[in-house]
Every structure is written in structure tokens, then in C-alpha cells.
Amino acid sequence: MQIILLSLAASVAALLGGLVAFKGRSKLNLALGFTAGIILGLVAFDLLPEIFEIAGTHGLDPMWPMIALVVGFIGHRFADGFNTTNVMLHHKNKPRDALKMLIIAAIMPILGGISTLFFTLPEVVLAIYLGFFAGFLLYIGASDILPQAHSKGSSWKTICLTIFGTFFIFVITRFAA
Numbered sequence: 001m002q003i004i005l006l007s008l009a010a011s012v013a014a015l016l017g018g019l020v021a022f023k024g025r026s027k028l029n030l031a032l033g034f035t036a037g038i039i040l041g042l043v044a045f046d047l048l049p050e051i052f053e054i055a056g057t058h059g060l061d062p063m064w065p066m067i068a069l070v071v072g073f074i075g076h077r078f079a080d081g082f083n084t085t086n087v088m089l090h091h092k093n094k095p096r097d098a099l100k101m102l103i104i105a106a107i108m109p110i111l112g113g114i115s116t117l118f119f120t121l122p123e124v125v126l127a128i129y130l131g132f133f134a135g136f137l138l139y140i141g142a143s144d145i146l147p148q149a150h151s152k153g154s155s156w157k158t159i160c161l162t163i164f165g166t167f168f169i170f171v172i173t174r175f176a177a
């Protein structure tokens with residue numbers, strides 16, 4: 001039951017984040033700066049430490065999760081895009097289309113949570129998977145979202161929001177530990 005509640009909370013968080021993005025369309029570069037900070041902070045302060053903890057616990061050579069991270073980072077070039085409201089709006093998609101993607105993004109954590117009721121991954125596999133996922137996020141944050149945030153002229157506000165997003169995730173990961 002706990003996984004269902006957490007999945008529902010993730011779904012609501014995705015919806016709220018997307019709705020806030022709809023409201024802030026006129027300051028999209030600031031929102032993208034904050035988003036880049038959140039993503040980079042997530043990789044640095046949550047995913048990488050967990051990957052190395054799992055690897056160390058199971059005697060897995062840390063090289064394998066790092067290879068997965070690099071493959072995830074490079075592999076993103078083959079992906080069709082980044083399906084968040086901010087990026088959809090940045091590319092001038094209709095708000096209705098962005099909302100469709102938001103709804104899909106909101107449903108996915110629920111389906112993912114339900115799927116865990118049917119199978120689990122061994123922690124060694126999880127470490128490699130998290131490395132791959134961290135690579136995707138690192139790529140998206142550093143080479144897609146961050147440059148887009150500064151594409152219409154970098155400002156101290158955008159830089160501060162990027163730093164604040166990173167710090168925000170740092171604080172959250174410390175409370176979660």
C-alpha cells in the first residue's frame with residue numbers, strides 16, 4: 001500500500017510542477033534555470049551516492065555503474081526529446097499538447113509503482129540502472145536545459161535559480177537520509 005501512496009504523491013507532484021510551469025511561461029528561462037539545478041543536484045546528491053553505496057555493499061566494481069552513467073549520458077542523444085512541460089512550451093508546442101505530456105508524465109510513476117508489486121531488481125542491477133538513469137539526467141540538465149535557460153541572455157536571476165535548484169535538492173536529500 002505504501003508504494004501506491006508514494007506513486008500517487010509522485011503523480012500529484014508532477015501535475016503540480018507542470019501546472020506551475022504553465023503559470024510561469026513568461027519567465028521560462030528562469031524556470032529552466034531552476035530545473036537544471038534540480039536535475040544536476042539530483043544526480044550529484046542522490047543518485048551517485050546511492051549508486052556507489054549499492055556497489056560497495058555488493059562488492060561491485062564502481063566502474064560498471066560509471067560505465068552505465070556514461071552510456072546513459074551519451075545514449076540520450078538518440079532519445080526523441082525531453083517530455084516536460086517547460087521544454088514542450090519552450091519549443092512553442094500548444095499548451096494542450098504540453099498538458100497531454102504532463103498527464104502521461106503523471107501516470108508513469110503510478111504504473112512504475114504498480115509494476116514493483118510484480119517484480120524487483122537485485123541491488124547490483126539497480127546500481128547499474130541508476131548509473132544509466134543518472135547519465136540521462138546529467139545530459140538533460142547540463143546540455144539541454146541549462147543552455148536553454150541562458151539562451152535568451154544569461155542573468156543573475158537565472159544563475160541564482162540554478163544554484164537554488166541544486167541547493168534545494170541537496171537539502172531534500174539530507175532530510176531523506
